[in-house]
Amino acid sequence: MRSLTLAEARERSSLITVTSYAVELDLDQGPDVFGSRTVLRFGCATPGAVSWVDVKARSVESVVLNGESLDPAQVAEGRLVLPGLARDNELTVVATMAYSHDGQGLHRATDPADGQDYVYGHLFLDAAPSVYACFDQPDLKAPYDVTVHAPDDWTVVGNGAATRGADGTWTLAATRPLATYFMTVCAGPYVSVRDEHDGIPLGIHARASLREPLERHAAELFDVTKRSFDYFHGLFGIRYPFGEYHQVFVPEFNAGAMENPGCVTFRDQYLYRGAATRDELLTRANTVSHEMSHMWFGDLVTMQWWDDLWLNESFAEYMSHRCLVDATDYADAWVDSSIVRKVWGYGAERSPSTHAVAGVEALDAQSALQNFDGISYAKGAAALRQLIAYVGDDRFIAGVRAYLTDKSFGNGTLADFLGAIEASSGKDLEAWSRAWLLTADRDTISVEVDEQNGVVERAQVLRESPADRPADRPHTFDVAGWTDGRELGRVSTTVTGPVTTLAELEGTPEPAVLVPNASDLTWARVRLSDSTIAALPAQLAQVPDEQARAVVWSALIDGVHGATVSPEAFLDVFDAAWPQETNSSILTRVAAYAEHRIVPYFVPRPEQDAATTRLNRAAAGLLEGAEPGTTESLAAARLVAGTSDDEALLRAWADGEGLPAGLEDDGDFRWIVVRNLAARGLIGVEEVDAFRAKDDTLQGGLNALMCRASLPEPQAKAWAWRQLTGREGRSNYEMVHLARGLWVAPDDALVADYVPRYFTDVPAMSDWVGEDALSRVVLVAFPRVFTEETARLSAKTIARDDLTPAVHRSLVDADAELREALASRQTFGAAV
Incomplete structure (x- = not known):
């Protein structure tokens, strides 16, 4: 399948404005395939122009554009050409899609404990067209109306509140504008625990065979969820905008979790079947908070193109640790980050594949996926901590609030984000961002000490910049020393x-x-x-x-x-x-x-x-x-x-x-x-x-x-x-x-x-x-x-x-x- 290029995305977004999606999924067609019907309403800036819609189907049964049938056989490499567009258009695509078994698209897994099947959607990064026909790029956001037909004993959860009707048909409440890769449906004989907080209905769901650990861990999961909601509401000054909040623990998940608005999916190993260490509970709490922070940074405001993916992940990485320290019992979350997340990130930085946090132009969607690593997460979060040290925390948060408010339900870029921080802080961030965000690799810091009779005569911090990727990064940090457990000195410094x-x-x-x-x-x-x-x-x-x-x-x-x-x-x-x-x-x-x-x-x-x-x-x-x-x-x-x-x-x-x-x-x-x-x-x-x-x-x-x-x-x-x-x-x-x-x-x-x-x-x-x-x-x-x-x-x-x-x-x-x-x-x- 062809990967969408940046040039193609820019061309299509200049032409197309998506009004709405209506998606009907029939999940009662057996274990291999499901039915998909999409009604897509969109505008075209240049009537008569030609564009295309993305669809990766097992077979396409029918295509109707503005009342005229198109040949379904014209789908090639996951694309269907749309000729002679009007100013306002309606496209209906009926297709048969294949379930996946590799964690992408609509994944279906059988639980050997009871023989039951479970389905979940994971549409990141470009898997949405394997579920429904769409303009699959992050800057063409639109509201969704989703209907799901499922077997009688299945439960359906999705981005909008789900209501069961007759004959196993579930209707999900209309959503606010979402990027295509955030649409999801989870369906199967899931078991659930429900709660409510601050007017927000909460649900936690898992396979039936995991009922015992689900119920055993529910109180802890709800506690972290509620504390995170309170913290982010206060910090951002914007209430959670996506209705109900469901967290679904799904089988065979490729990542830790995915921040689908209103329906976050997690790997179900987080429901520990046996004993769990405190750091394992901390890791799970961090993931819960991380995904929730995405409701604002990533979901409410989405990057315009994949090369600003760090805007999602670095921000969520930083905010989740901040939230745990400030609002939960996991006050040592930054210690965990040091020995887990930063070790991972430093490994990515040592590799020849290292890259800058931002500004790495992803020429196509699949290339962008290769930069979805410890640099986007851990290094980006560390860079944000240094940015806060540079501009001050109050001014940083004021800039974040302005950015989220200005770009709500739309898209943002690195320039937009830094512009908001510059406006709130009054500082020019060009040199700072060039050194910290736009240059790959890291400095080496060490301390050189001259002593006489056990007393320090001279102490210096040495900062070495990589010869092949030179940068002038300011570092704010501390140096501390101990002998036999007694702290003999601690100095805070800014190295320039x-x-x-x-x-x-x-x-x-x-x-x-x-x-x-x-x-x-x-x-x-x-x-x-x-x-x-x-x-x-x-x-x-x-x-x-x-x-x-x-x-x-x-x-x-x-x-x-x-x-x-x-x-x-x-x-x-x-x-x-x-x-x-x-x-x-x-x-x-x-x-x-x-x-x-x-x-x-x-x-x-x-x-x-x-x-x-x-x-x-x-x-x-x-x-x-x-x-x-x-x-x-x-x-x-x-x-x-x-x-x-x-x-x-x-x-x-x-x-x-x-x-x-x-x-x-x-x-x-x-x-x-x-x-x-x-x-x-x-x-x-x-x-x-x-x-x-x-x-x-x-x-x-x-x-x-x-x-x-x-x-x-x-x-x-x-x-x-x-x-x-x-x-x-x-x-x-x-x-x-x-x-x-x-x-x-x-x-x-x-x-x-x-x-x-x-x-x-x-x-x-x-x-x-x-x-x-x-x-x-x-x-x-x-x-x-x-x-x-x-x-x-x-x-x-x-x-x-x-x-x-x-x-x-x-x-x-x-x-x-x-x-x-x-x-x-x-x-x-x-x-x-």
Whole structure:
């Protein structure tokens, strides 16, 4: 299918004004297809002109334009030409559409727990035409009237309040103007919990088999929802404008959530079936608040074209963390951001695919999707924090209010947004935006100290700008130092040049640990001094500032990726400091990163068992001393389950014997144990299937696939490869879980034959897998055989000119991680 270009979008928006959509969907035509009837009313600025409508159908039965029939066979590459337009037009398109199984369009999934089918619409970025005929671009917004015919036992939820009529027909209330990619329908035997707040009807919905966790988590979800509404109403001065507010937890969702007005969709893993750590609840609360903030920034005011996608995501990323800190019990949300979101964003910044936050002209829609990453989210949010430091918070919020008011139900651009902030603050933002928003990459900040007899004589912040992407970024942040848990000094500074003197530190005791950007206010590579890194095993756990500890861990992770910190140094700090960590986000995320990234990527293969044993030893020590049922106990138990080589312990836990408190009936925890047993060859296919029978759910099926793919046997790998790369009808989630297990092997020889096959077979999947889903498969399935030959094959594939944008971008990012691993291993060798 052709991807809409920016030039085409500009031409069409200059010609077309959409008045309304009336969409009728018939979801009672079986498991493969559904009926779609669209009545589209629109104006044309130049009568007699020719344009086109987007429609990606299994078949088009009829097309009527202004009373005249058009040939349905004229649809080509997802477009139907509309000739001889009048000033006012009515187009009716009747079509048969196909359900998807890759998370795009109208996705249909079967829940094996009860055999029931569930449908949801995910129309981002360009999937709307696979559901209804439309002018599919973000600046052609219009109100919607939607009618859905569904099986008798189904419930329907959508952008407008749903009313059930006769014969399973649901009518949704007319919406305010929406961009095409925000229209959604969720339908199936969903179960619901309802509430109301400040005159807004609220609903939370999930599969019937998730009734228990839905009801168990409903109070927490409603609480965060209500607090977020109150906070944003007060902050923006504009009431939520889209009627009811539904949150639907749907299966096999490609992202975390999607901000459809009035009907937000979430991945249903957020309804934790078993025990949940505090940081997992924080992550979910952040997602709830993030999507709600989009009701104003993204939904009420939508970017004009995809190259301003950051206006949606950076804003929501910043506002959700701000809301959690100011209005909920999750006051440590910025700590979570440091160790989760910014680590993700820094990874995107290290890749050759790095890009500016804004101003990257997306020449077509699919190209824009490639910049939907940690830079659009985490870096953009950090840039907004720096903008607030530059203009002042009151003036920033005044500008945001003006922007939202002026552009309500329309579209905005970067220039519009910055113009509103300039008007409210009285500051010229041209130089600031050029440095922070329009230039890619990041500065490196460090602190250089001269001391005499343990007293600081001179302290300077050094700011290094990337040579190939120079920029003059002002940074406002703080520097703090500790010895034995006592804070010896903290200085706030604004850095505007390569060298900035910290006069306030002169004459103070030299700290053992000195942390630039200690409160994590800016976006930069933090380079810790050699003396600080050497002191961390003894000192980090004593630092009382959890935000600074998160910055240190992030800097260590960044340093390992950049081959400036050895994996041995990281593991030394992990051994000493991690078991004493009290912040849930740091505790769980650092453990996961150590287990799933540091050891398998950066530790040479012959040394990995010893490194894994170190992780297990630290986790076992924490588990022994942790209070049962706490986040500390759960985090430690998960790490033990994933790293232990104690067959007796693993088999007992898998059978439900001797489990840590709170995990007695936790199926998700059991799968961690089973995966470890499978990867070590201690169980086989029959035993995996037996555990699958105990957890006959969607998540159980996915975990079983991953475990089967992890078995250290040639036949298991061959089976996994066929299931992954063949046309086996696997869903987006099934493909990802197969890929996760495939490369798990005791040695490279077992999977070596699949390295060259990856570079031919996986890109070819673009013939039947959607771009959004395939981009994830390409990343997860990338060979975990870290050799120069893998790098050679990767480079050769990236140079091909027949790759789709999503495949190319994911290959570039995965290749960058491979080369980081090779560089680290070459630099530090077998030092672990």
